[in-house]
Amino acid sequence: MLGLVRSMKNNFAPINRIPPEIFSLIPGYLREDDVDENLITMTHVCRGWRDLLIARTRLKCTNAHKTRIYIERSKLSPLEISLYKGRAATYLEDAFLSVVPHLSRLKSLNIVGRVDILKNLIP
DSSP states (O other), X not given: OHHHHHHXXXXXXXXXXXXXXXXXXXXXXXXXXXXXXXHHHHTTSOHHHHHHHHHTOEEOOOOHHHHHHHHHHHTTOOEEEEEEOSSSOOOOHHHHHTTGGGGXXXXXXXXXXXXXXXXXHOO
């Protein structure tokens, strides 16, 4: 009961009056290097923020620990995954391997890089 009261109190906070369509754009303004870290921090604010951010965020698999946390917090939400191999952020195979058991939840998979990335992913 106490959890329900706290949740309702959070719903009336001014920040939670921002339409979800606008609020979900916030991660797009974070620096590319800080997205993973700040995203996890933002999901700690309240249940509403966590649900909204997880539902509208693309997982990049650049950090194994953070990928596991994201998977845990996303519960049954559909997963959008982007894998990059190149000069920019590079995905880690061990981070992606933690996603494999949850592929039934896959909404989209975006792979950017050379074709040899697929050789590592297929097994």
